[in-house]
Amino acid sequence: MAMQTLATLTWLVALLHFSSPTTEEVKLGLLIPFKRTARLGYSFHRGELYASAMSIAVDHINQRSDLLPGKYVTFIWNDTDCEEEKTLQAMVYQLTQGVSAFIGPGCTCNTSARIAASFKKTMISYMCSNPEVSYKKLYPTFIRTFAIDTKLTPSLLSLLNYFNWKRVAIIYENVTKWIEMKTNVVKGLKANGIIVAQELLTHHTALYRPQNDSDYYRGILRKIKQEARIVIFVTDFPIAQEGMLHAYDENMTNGDYVFIIFELDQFQVGIKTDQPFKWFFSSHRSTLDRYDDVKQAFEAAFVLAVKSLSSKSYVKFTEELKIRSTDEPFNSKAYTGYLFQGSFLANKIKPPLYGAYLYDAVYQYAIALNKTLEKNQPATGEIIAKKMQNVQYDSILGYKIHFDSNGDAEFNLTLLDMRPIEKSAQHEMIPVGDFQIKYDNKTKKGEQIFVRRSGIAIKWPGGRTGPPRDSPECGFHGELCIGPNRKIRLGV
Numbered sequence: 134m135a136m137q138t139l140a141t142l143t144w145l146v147a148l149l150h151f152s153s154p155t156t157e158e159v160k161l162g163l164l165i166p167f168k169r170t171a172r173l174g175y176s177f178h179r180g181e182l183y184a185s186a187m188s189i190a191v192d193h194i195n196q197r198s199d200l201l202p203g204k205y206v207t208f209i210w211n212d213t214d215c216e217e218e219k220t221l222q223a224m225v226y227q228l229t230q231g232v233s234a235f236i237g238p239g240c241t242c243n244t245s246a247r248i249a250a251s252f253k254k255t256m257i258s259y260m261c262s263n264p265e266v267s268y269k270k271l272y273p274t275f276i277r278t279f280a281i282d283t284k285l286t287p288s289l290l291s292l293l294n295y296f297n298w299k300r301v302a303i304i305y306e307n308v309t310k311w312i313e314m315k316t317n318v319v320k321g322l323k324a325n326g327i328i329v330a331q332e333l334l335t336h337h338t339a340l341y342r343p344q345n346d347s348d349y350y351r352g353i354l355r356k357i358k359q360e361a362r363i364v365i366f367v368t369d370f371p372i373a374q375e376g377m378l379h380a381y382d383e384n385m386t387n388g389d390y391v392f393i394i395f396e397l398d399q400f401q402v403g404i405k406t407d408q409p410f411k412w413f414f415s416s417h418r419s420t421l422d423r424y425d426d427v428k429q430a431f432e433a434a435f436v437l438a439v440k441s442l443s444s445k446s447y448v449k450f451t452e453e454l455k456i457r458s459t460d461e462p463f464n465s466k467a468y469t470g471y472l473f474q475g476s477f478l479a480n481k482i483k484p485p486l487y488g489a490y491l492y493d494a495v496y497q498y499a500i501a502l503n504k505t506l507e508k509n510q511p512a513t514g515e516i517i518a519k520k521m522q523n524v525q526y527d528s529i530l531g532y533k534i535h536f537d538s539n540g541d542a543e544f545n546l547t548l549l550d551m552r553p554i555e556k557s558a559q560h561e562m563i564p565v566g567d568f569q570i571k572y573d574n575k576t577k578k579g580e581q582i583f584v585r586r587s588g589i590a591i592k593w594p595g596g597r598t599g600p601p602r603d604s605p606e607c608g609f610h611g612e613l614c615i616g617p618n619r620k621i622r623l624g625v
């Protein structure tokens with residue numbers, strides 16, 4: 134009895150403590166490569182271009198009375214220079230300052246994610262693409278709002294399933310990133326019963342020279358003819374476009390074959406949506422001279438593209454991001470000269486997407502922490518991270534994004550198909566379908582399914598009214614038919 138009273142008392146004290154009206158600080162530690170992004174190369178990784186997303190997110194959280202009631206969020210930050218050692222030093226510093234979670238880092242994150250786990254702190258990255266941190270046994274507190282390329286397989290699979298294609302060939306690019314991705318895609322497809330008949334290596338986009346490399350590339354398409362009808366380009370867009378021209382020359386674009394191409398560069402998708410002729414435009418003179426052939430070849434192609442960003446909320450966010458870039462504590466000069474609100478200049482520069490990923494990282498942490506506290510669970514890094522697994526969230530990009538069971542954000546792709554533009558000789562690529570998450574009631578896991586857009590038909594080449602089959606009726610080597618005339622099809 135005495136024990137029970139004591140327990141009740143303790144509980145009461147705890148309750149009083151938690152419901153005390155004084156507000157409690159939740160301090161976040163931002164790790165960001167501010168000016169130097171050495172290893173990543175691309176200058177648009179520079180934090181000075183999007184760091185203010187952190188301040189915007191924190192303000193939005195604090196402004197909402199129903200999010201983390203009785204608490205207010207603050208943050209401290211350190212420049213990591215994209216160096217692992219600097220990142221680790223900054224983490225130790227931030228731990229001594231009492232941060233409850235890490236936002237970041239950019240660049241590599243496997244070692245920092247282990248440290249975060251050992252201190253039971255949630256770590257939410259807006260940029261890191263290390264594949265190994267998806268492994269939750271070692272990295273239980275790590276989450277990311279940045280979709281890594283290995284996450285393409287679910288979309289691809291749902292597309293193949295939709296059209297009942299079970300046999301494919303893969304053309305992949307001679308670049309580490311794409312080679313690794315090819316390995317992942319092949320693994321994922323095979324595990325789901327898809328036959329990968331061929332895996333053929335093509336040139337690095339930057340090194341491809343039509344006059345020297347055409348024969349080799351065309352040979353790849355010739356080989357595929359013998360083995361597959363559904364061809365997936367695991368490559369950058371431009372080299373896939375070259376491949377389409379070879380497919381055209383091999384008479385593979387008249388309806389029996391289907392080609393699947395990726396365009397994962399948001400910037401490029403934006404440009405090509407605004408100026409559709411750029412989908413078929415080449416920087417190689419000899420390919421450009423055959424613009425109409427390339428365009429015709431695209432009748433046999435689908436493009437799996439990241440969603441183009443047109444939502445009002447995102448446009449508003451990027452405006453605010455630029456205007457607040459000069460604020461404390463970042464004092465960025467990155468947009469100097471481009472900040473006249475509403476002017477031509479201010480609209481011209483588009484901030485990198487990392488701003489949105491950073492915003493989402495901070496905001497989704499607040500939502501997850503709120504959920505944890507609401508359920509009276511201890512706010513450990515792992516428990517908070519679990520609230521960011523297998524859920525969908527409203528991204529500042531203007532659409533829903535899904536965190537998978539490892540807390541990795543998934544791509545939100547659309548399927549594009551070619552259409553003539555009315556009253557012109559031009560063509561464009563328009564969305565004919567999307568990928569949605571369907572939750573399995575038993576496993577509670579989300580699975581992607583392909584969903585057609587209503588009222589928009591897919592245009593198949595060669596007058597077809599439906600998708601081609603993935604193999605000739607008797608198989609590529611007659612193996613599916615028996616008998617003297619090889620006319621009787623075996624059950625599939």
Ligand SMILES: *[C@@H]1O[C@H](CO)[C@@H](O)[C@H](O)[C@H]1NC(C)=O
Pocket residue numbers: 210211212219222223224226
């Ligand atoms: C992190 O930032 C704080 C505040 O600017 C600074 O005092 C500290 O030295 C930095 N630590 C590291 C390791 O960069």
Ligand SMILES: *[C@@H]1O[C@H](CO)[C@@H](O)[C@H](O)[C@H]1NC(C)=O
Pocket residue numbers: 241243244263265
């Ligand atoms: C961590 O990432 C670095 C750089 O990508 C890599 O060289 C290293 O092998 C990784 N370590 C582990 C344990 O995966």
Ligand SMILES: *[C@@H]1O[C@H](CO)[C@@H](O)[C@H](O)[C@H]1NC(C)=O
Pocket residue numbers: 307334335336337
């Ligand atoms: C692929 O790249 C390697 C090294 O970068 C090179 O030796 C090889 O010839 C390339 N192969 C093709 C098909 O481009």
Ligand SMILES: *[C@@H]1O[C@H](CO)[C@@H](O)[C@H](O)[C@H]1NC(C)=O
Pocket residue numbers: 342345
């Ligand atoms: C094509 O190959 C020739 C001989 O192998 C080489 O001299 C030339 O530089 C190559 N051209 C291009 C554009 O790479």
Ligand SMILES: *[C@@H]1O[C@H](CO)[C@@H](O)[C@H](O)[C@H]1NC(C)=O
Pocket residue numbers: 382383384
């Ligand atoms: C493609 O079709 C045309 C016209 O039917 C034919 O002349 C040409 O030889 C074919 N090319 C190949 C590579 O099959």
Ligand SMILES: *[C@@H]1O[C@H](CO)[C@@H](O)[C@H](O)[C@H]1NC(C)=O
Pocket residue numbers: 199200201202503504506507
């Ligand atoms: C946050 O938690 C509180 C309870 O502590 C709850 O009333 C509120 O609805 C939650 N907010 C959100 C956005 O889920």
Ligand SMILES: *[C@@H]1O[C@H](CO)[C@@H](O)[C@H](O)[C@H]1NC(C)=O
Pocket residue numbers: 525532533534535543544545546567568569570581
């Ligand atoms: C993509 O966005 C749609 C619409 O907002 C959403 O229903 C869907 O679940 C998202 N897909 C993924 C993979 O996040």
Ligand SMILES: *[C@@H]1O[C@H](CO)[C@@H](O)[C@H](O)[C@H]1NC(C)=O
Pocket residue numbers: 574
């Ligand atoms: C799954 O659960 C939802 C809501 O709980 C229900 O509406 C739906 O019918 C269920 N689906 C299946 C296949 O059981």
